[in-house]
Amino acid sequence: MPGKGAQNGTNGSHRQDLAPEGSLTSFKNLYQGPQDSNKKWTWLEKEPKDVADAAENEETAQHALITRLQKANDSRKKFEIHSIIIQSPWLKEALAEILQDYPGIHCGLKRLEFEAPFRPFVHRWPQLLAYRARKDLDATTAEHIELLYNVLVEELKDVIKTLEDYVDHGIVTYDHIWVIYQPGDIIYSDSQNGAHGVYKLTSGAYVETRCGKAYKLNVEAIDWNGNSFGRTAEFIRVWEFRGTAPILGLSAFPLSFHPYEAKVRELLISRGKKFEALAGCHYKSYDGFAVTWDREGNEMPYMCTGRIIVDSDSFRRFSHQGNPKKLDIESAADMKYVFGKQAKEERLRLTEDHHLLCLPRVRGYSLKKKQWLLFYLDLIEDIKFNDNAFASLVLPEDQKELILSFAESQAMEQSSFDDMISGKGRGHITLLSGPPGVGKTLTAESVAEHMRCPLFMMSSGDLGTDANSVESKLTNILEMITKWHAVLLLDECDVFLEARSTHDLERNKLVSIFLRVLEYYEGLLFLTTNRIDNIDAAFQSRIHVSLAYPDLTAASRKSIWEGFLKACGGTEGWTERDVAELAEMELNGRQIKNVLKSASLLAARNKEGVSRKCVDMVLGIEKRRPGVAVGF
Missing domain, CATH: 3.40.50.300 (P-loop containing nucleotide triphosphate hydrolases)
Known part of the structure; x- marks a missing residue:
């Protein structure tokens, strides 16, 4: 078979020595090489000679912590800390207490790393100082805490001093605004179209939007979605500003800065109880601005007066705008739920801490406007029913x-x-x-x-x-x-x-x-x-x-005139003859109401009560209007 072997050559025999694709229990290292003309990385079988040995090894693992340095942007120093790696188990145990409940931090990790600007340590600096001052620490923990403190105090001294100055003077700059917002803080804000409320801060970050730069606060509030209470995610933007600004002038600031913190807490807890009481379906009265949405889904103020239905469940099912968000029930596990047909007091239970964080608005329907809207709790009132409405109805x-x-x-x-x-x-x-x-x-x-x-x-x-x-x-x-x-x-x-x-x-x-x-x-x-x-x-x-319903008789019209006159301020100055004469006019109930409405406006302009003179003046004008017949 010399012809066939010559045809395959060396490559043919080499391929015969290879194992089937993917069959070997092994792996092969390829090393990153230079980029080609299309700026794509090439990969090499041999390790490049210019690559330094790994910086972290068995020797570095001995140290309580590692500080990684980078060139400083500040001309006053050569290097600044890029990040800190905590390796000491004693430090990790201490930081678990110091940074307890700080979002995004888990001190049980084998590799615990913090990057500049070290926000957790800035926000929990008082707790770190308090822990460092404890007398019951064992020697190793005390030494390691002191080591961490010495590293941080040198790096953060300017930021800590800045924070102290801001708190003392009640001002802040946009670049350092993050220092006053500690995750877990209760944040006061009136950003929801003027409705003040407080929220629990989860995190903050600088962002860029179409409207400009801002510091975005991610916060939580207590909401009712029609079926259950839970925590809902909201956000508040603090827009970029130049120079310094008063902390109390920001669109959101920690409630602890508020000069009337205790009074605000009392008012908001009371409003939160009203929020809880309005869970379910309720028939109420409203007078003031509510919230609707434009075609893009942006909130807009909307004037609304009259009777409303507060009902988040129907809002969720039948409204096409601003639907309630899915609530995080698991993180609100401390809330107690008793479902079924029990009394409202047994079915819905929130603590005062929950009441404080309740949203300032509820979802509902305006019966007059026939629209789904958001209604501010402070403007919702009980209805004052007219108990004489049916009795005054002119019917047999x-x-x-x-x-x-x-x-x-x-x-x-x-x-x-x-x-x-x-x-x-x-x-x-x-x-x-x-x-x-x-x-x-x-x-x-x-x-x-x-x-x-x-x-x-x-x-x-x-x-x-x-x-x-x-x-x-x-x-x-x-x-x-x-x-x-x-x-x-x-x-x-x-x-x-x-x-x-x-x-x-x-x-x-x-x-x-x-x-x-x-x-x-x-x-x-x-x-x-x-x-x-x-x-x-x-x-x-x-x-x-x-x-x-037949046409009104003179007696029916007389009763209607008397009823509307009482509604306009009373029948003082009116005689039985006046009302009897008006009742002889062939007017229906709607026309009588319109005449008296016009007459009351005329009387209000003259700062007097509704008189026969005002009514006759309106009737005289109506008689001259084309197509209108007022019979006597």
Whole structure:
């Protein structure tokens, strides 16, 4: 076979001596060589001759600590310490106590390394001095602590002196701002749109953003996500500044610097208890600025007044902005949870330390604005209900008694009546029909006020006209208000009630969706319409009570005039004849309210009470307005 051997040559015989790829139980060292023309490293089989021996070896391992030096940027010294390696087990045991709970530090590591600017030692310098002064230390620990102290005091003396000067004078520079922020400190800040609060500092770092340079504080606060309490991660930026700045003028500073620290703690603990009490679902009143979001998700102030629902769980499920973060429950293991149907006091327990760290805002829904918002705790108040709202309703007594019995029975879940299919047909639907301004909407409002429950007003405009989106929105709304035990008012619902036809298939689909979803609604629903004659037959079978509101009589109008006059400041200066004459005018309830509202504004300008003269002036203007008929 000489031809074949000649063909393979030397390379062929060499390949025959090699083991199969990856089969040897061994390893091969390759050494980094120079870069090639493409700036990629080459790798060599032989060790380069210009490489120095390793600096750390058996000899260096004997020392209690190793200091690694680098060329100094300071012209006053040749070298400065780059890092310190702690090798002494006595030092490690001591530092475990000195640096206890300092984030990112674990003194049990075999190789314990600290890099300049040695922030843990700067922040815990008083603890190091106190430990060094102890009389109960064994000789080796005392010697090693003294050794570490001598190394650090030379390196950190300028920083320590700077920190002492800053504290004494209440100022700080941006370059040294990190010295006043010790991880674990309680940080005071009013950065959340003016809402003051305190947070627990976890770490800090200099960062660059699109808006400029800043020192970023990573902090923790106590939050409620709708299901449980826990720690949530937040951050605060202290923007770069020139020269020195007052510590108390920073957007965040340690609470210990606050001149009224004790008072601030007392106020925030009290507010934290309110935060805890508002966990769950609550019907409240609000007046002031809240927080909404722009299209990019940035927070914006938003003026909000009226009734609100505080509900983080529904916020998480139905809001598309600012959803609650996932809370770190494990790090809040000292919180006690008792789940189930126990009383709120047993179910939710926070300590005063937790109350101090509670966020200054809660999540909820504005019934007036129909928006999900963040509400400041300090502006949330209990509702002052109008106890005479239902009594002042101008309706026959038998109708009022019927409406109230249905409402109270539904609210107290006294009725056990159900459909053949469980959960179907358990709601109560009342249809209110009649001309505008006769009290249809006021009836639903009065019922909700009497029952002290929320009133959710919905119109066809809130649902849209697309069949798919209507079903989704309606399902979500009904789920929310069922949870809130709210009264639902679907005002001017003609688009959904009108009889289906063979020509408008899209509107037929809307009506069918509305019928199907309402079948499983378990709450109290009021429907109002001006066109009762054209209701779909399927709706007529689902309506439990239908009340027709006739045009107002003179007696009804007189009662309405008297009610609104009392609301405007009383009937002083008014005679029975004045009210009787006004009652003869063919005005509906809404028109009467608008007239008196205009008259009260006119009276306020003249700094007097609402008089017949003011009312007559407004009525005279209304009579001259084109298209408006005011009858006598």
